[in-house]
Structure formats: C-alpha cells, structure tokens
Amino acid sequence: VCLVYRGGGGSGGGGFGGGGFDDDDDDVSRVVADDGLKEELRRRHNYITKIVVQSAQLISEKIDRQGGFEAGYAWCIEQLRSGGYVKLANEVELAKASKYMAVKEFDKANAIFKEFEKKEPRIKARAATNLSFLYFLESEVGQAEKYSEMALKADRYNARAYVNKGNVLMEKGDVEGARTLYNEAAGIDPYCVEAIFNLGLASIRLQELSYALAAFKKLHNMLPDNVEVIHHIANIYDLMGDFNATVRWLEHLSSLVPNDPNVLARLGALHQRFDEEAKALHYYQESHRVFPVNMDVISWLGAHYVKNELYEKAMPYFDLASKIQPQEVKWSLMVASCYRRIGNYPLAMMKYKKIHSSHADNLECLRYLVHLATELGRRAEAQEYVNKLKKAEKAQALQVDALQTAAVAAQQQQQQQQAAAAAAAAAAQAQQQQQQQQQQQQQQ
CATH class of the missing domain: 1.20.1050 (Glutathione S-transferase Yfyf (Class Pi); Chain A, domain 2)
Structure with a gap:
C-alpha cells in the first residue's frame, strides 16, 4: 500500500x-x-x-x-x-x-455473488446474504427471501441474513415477525447496526415506543454522532409527548447539522405548540435564513408579525411568498393589506390595482379599491370600481346558482337511479317468488 x-x-x-x-x-x-x-x-x-x-x-x-x-x-x-x-x-x-x-452496477455484483454459490459453505452464505440484500434493493422480494433462507441454511448464526429475512417480512406487512428476526440478529451480533436500527423502526410501527427508544439509544451509544439515530430518538420522544426531551435531542441534532432548515423549523413548531413565542420566532428566523423559500416558514413569520401588528416586518415575507407562488392571489392581498393597515393608502391603492389587472373578478380586491378610492377622494374612480364590483358580485351569484342547480340535478339523478335500481330489485324478487309459487303448484 x-x-x-x-x-x-x-x-x-x-x-x-x-x-x-x-x-x-x-x-x-x-x-x-x-x-x-x-x-x-x-x-x-x-x-x-x-x-x-x-x-x-x-x-x-x-x-x-x-x-x-x-x-x-x-x-x-x-x-x-x-x-x-x-x-x-x-x-x-x-x-x-x-x-x-x-x-449501482448491480448486474456485475450479481454475477460475482452467483459464482460464490458454488463455493464452500462459509463463502456461499456470505454471497447469498449479499444477493438477498441486492434483490431486496431491486424490489424482487421473492428472490430476496429465497437467498436469505439459503444464507441461513448455510450459516444459522448469520446476523445479516436474519436482517435480510426480517426486511422481507416487513415488506410483506408482517411487522411482528420482522421484529422477531431483528431481535435474533441483534442477539447473534450485539453490534449489528442494521439489526438494531430496523428493530427500532419495527417497534415504532408496532407503537411500542419504549422498545424503539431503547434500540435507538443503544445505537446512539455505538454511533454518538449519527444524525439519523438522533433524529429518530427526538421523534420517539415527540410521539411520547415528552416536550423537553424532544427539544433537547433536536437541539443536539441542530448542533451537529447547524444549517438544516427542517430541524430548525421543527424546533420552531415545537416551541409554537407550547406557546413559547420568542423561541419559536428565533428558530423560524434561523430556518428562513438557511432556506428562504419554505412556504410554511414564510407564512408563519408573516402571520406572526401581523398578529403582533408589525406590518412593516410582515410585508417582505408576504411579498416573497407572492413571488414564489404568483398564482396565489392571497399573498399579494396580504401585502396590500399591510400597506392599508399602516395608513399608506396610495401604495395600498397601487398594489390593489396591480392585483386587479391580473385578477379582475376578485371581490376582496374590488371592495378595497372602492374603499381606498373613496378615502382618497377619487369619486369617479370609486364609482368605476363600484360598477365593476356589482358586475363581479352578480357573476359570482350566477355562478353559485349554477353550481347549486347542477348539484341539485345531480342529486335528483342519483335518487332516480337509486329508485330505479330498487324497483328493478323488487321486480326481480317478485318474479322469483312467482316462479317459486308456480313450481310449488306444479309439484302439488
């Protein structure tokens, strides 16, 4: 070397x-x-x-x-x-x-493993174990099961073979059977990471959270900096309803992956759930700093500032949201609303006009255009928007009526079909009874 x-x-x-x-x-x-x-x-x-x-x-x-x-x-x-x-x-x-x-050159790997099927039992068992894993990755569950059993037949103390067979059972929906095999694998090899990890996952599926927690904590002792293990421990504590432990483990996770926006947003959501507004704001802001296009985080930050009447701080978030989702008119309406609430009517008017140009029939936009034009003393303009508003309201009312009429017609048609089906069933039953009576009379 x-x-x-x-x-x-x-x-x-x-x-x-x-x-x-x-x-x-x-x-x-x-x-x-x-x-x-x-x-x-x-x-x-x-x-x-x-x-x-x-x-x-x-x-x-x-x-x-x-x-x-x-x-x-x-x-x-x-x-x-x-x-x-x-x-x-x-x-x-x-x-x-x-x-x-x-x-990912699975065909070449497969060819090598198949050659080892002809060799001594120890090597054959290892090859069969790898083949089972390979077939499982390719979603060929039948072949994966076949080779896992072959590996166990050659070596019944093969921990990875038990894991492979457990994976097959998990895929088939037999979670309890899979967990038994993962337990067996962990008993044979106490340091088999795959067995312990899958044992934890199976226990979560079975709602046996204390067993799952024990498995992942054992893994944490073996792999103290493994972020996936820490993430599962935090999730289990969350499922158990232990807020303090969940936050503690997520904060530990965040120290290992400080720029993971999902972990930061999760911490924000947890603190929000327990009314710790200041901490929630901190973590949501950090998440937004790292990944500024998460709509859930943007929406929360904007709503937070609106709730606290800090409209100037809310506007940049709603404006960003309107650029990320331009088809959603609500974000632009929120920006216009912020201008209106801080008393900046000219800018609010400009924003509502821009919204009206792309969403001409939006009633909320038209109502505020009427209100703002009136407040700014633009009577002619206000009357123009009043006419547009009446026209839009009438069109919407007609649309609602049409939808209601269509719904009633569909309901009547369904009732008629059900009545026709019931009548047909009754006629068939009457005919069957008549035939039975005729047969009885002929026999007499």
Whole structure:
C-alpha cells in the first residue's frame, strides 16, 4: 500500500508475499485444544483478513488508472491466488462485488455473488446474504427471501441474513415477525447496526415506543454522532409527548447539522405548540435564513408579525411568498393589506390595482379599491370600481346558482337511479317468488 501511494504504480512491491499467514491457518484451530489459543488465532485471522481487504480497496483505483477499480481488484485477486491465498482472494472478490453495488452496477455484483454459490459453505452464505440484500434493493422480494433462507441454511448464526429475512417480512406487512428476526440478529451480533436500527423502526410501527427508544439509544451509544439515530430518538420522544426531551435531542441534532432548515423549523413548531413565542420566532428566523423559500416558514413569520401588528416586518415575507407562488392571489392581498393597515393608502391603492389587472373578478380586491378610492377622494374612480364590483358580485351569484342547480340535478339523478335500481330489485324478487309459487303448484 505504501509503495503504491509513494508512486510504485502497478508493481505493488512484488505482490502479497510471506507474512506467515496462509489458508492453512484456518485448519490449525481444529487441532488446538486450548480455547484461548483458538480464539487468539481466530482474532488474528479476522484482523489480517480485514487489513488485506482494506488494502485492496485502497489501492484498487491506483494500480491501473485507465482500467479503474475493476483492473485494480483483478490485480489484487490474481496476486493473492498466485500466492496461494485463495480465501483472502475470495474476500477481496466479495469486496469488489460490494464496490459494484456502491456504484449501482448491480448486474456485475450479481454475477460475482452467483459464482460464490458454488463455493464452500462459509463463502456461499456470505454471497447469498449479499444477493438477498441486492434483490431486496431491486424490489424482487421473492428472490430476496429465497437467498436469505439459503444464507441461513448455510450459516444459522448469520446476523445479516436474519436482517435480510426480517426486511422481507416487513415488506410483506408482517411487522411482528420482522421484529422477531431483528431481535435474533441483534442477539447473534450485539453490534449489528442494521439489526438494531430496523428493530427500532419495527417497534415504532408496532407503537411500542419504549422498545424503539431503547434500540435507538443503544445505537446512539455505538454511533454518538449519527444524525439519523438522533433524529429518530427526538421523534420517539415527540410521539411520547415528552416536550423537553424532544427539544433537547433536536437541539443536539441542530448542533451537529447547524444549517438544516427542517430541524430548525421543527424546533420552531415545537416551541409554537407550547406557546413559547420568542423561541419559536428565533428558530423560524434561523430556518428562513438557511432556506428562504419554505412556504410554511414564510407564512408563519408573516402571520406572526401581523398578529403582533408589525406590518412593516410582515410585508417582505408576504411579498416573497407572492413571488414564489404568483398564482396565489392571497399573498399579494396580504401585502396590500399591510400597506392599508399602516395608513399608506396610495401604495395600498397601487398594489390593489396591480392585483386587479391580473385578477379582475376578485371581490376582496374590488371592495378595497372602492374603499381606498373613496378615502382618497377619487369619486369617479370609486364609482368605476363600484360598477365593476356589482358586475363581479352578480357573476359570482350566477355562478353559485349554477353550481347549486347542477348539484341539485345531480342529486335528483342519483335518487332516480337509486329508485330505479330498487324497483328493478323488487321486480326481480317478485318474479322469483312467482316462479317459486308456480313450481310449488306444479309439484302439488
């Protein structure tokens, strides 16, 4: 690895040689009586395997820049096989398949995993586990279930295989069965993150919030800075109705992702729910600063300032909303209303006129145009808007009448259809009774 990063290129320092570790080391533990020694050998075996695989992953993209990681992995695998390290070569090949999955080349990953189906049980179990996961990602639930069962048959202590089978059951709607399998996986491997995470999700689905909280808190101890885990803990406390704990965990989450507008808005909504207006305002303002086009946040800020009669501060938010949603006339009307409430009638008049030019039949706009023109002493203009208002009100009344008439007609038609259906059913029943009576008379 060092040679490659120092510019050794594809030479790799002559391949993987020596080191006193080979495939026969697995067999040594079978004849060693001392359990402590067996455990030490197993630990060393796992450590060396991990280092070799990580080394291959590091240098795979450096060895052959033209061929990419595929050529790099191929070189590493060939070096290991030629040196007699077949099992290590298999591990590196599995890592290559995982790389294919990471870059979404699922067909190539699938081909590698299928090759491992023909190999020894341990490798076969790992390949089947990965195949199950791969098929699940592609929504082929039947195949995912088949390979998860194959993996468990080859190795009943395979925690990830239990997770895969649990995912299949979850997809089928058997949440309780899935949770049982996640529990089994966590029992086999107490550090299996996928098992504990999914156990928490399944418990939420089952409304067993205390179990879900325990699962995610265990994960938090393992992964203290994982934002998704912290987010779930905050959600669970919210579902439990524990306001203080929810805020505490969301604030912790916000310290890790300080520019996440959704977390900030969530904190604002929580404080608003419990009438902590000042804190709600702070978090909504911070959320708006980070992401200024969230309509829920804009609407809340504008409404907050209107409620507190700070119309000058409300106007920029409503104006921004009118630009984001130009088809929604209510935002422009709110801007005009703010001008009107602070007594700036000329600007309010200009704004209402602009609204009228694009929404000629809007009654609220016309009513305020009449009112403002009257206040400003523009009688002729006021009369013009009065005429337009009467015309718009008449048109709206006709439209309402037409809709009501159509609704009544539709209701009458539905009633007629129901009556006709009932009459037809009664006639059919009468005919059936008549036929039964005729049959009885013939029998007599």
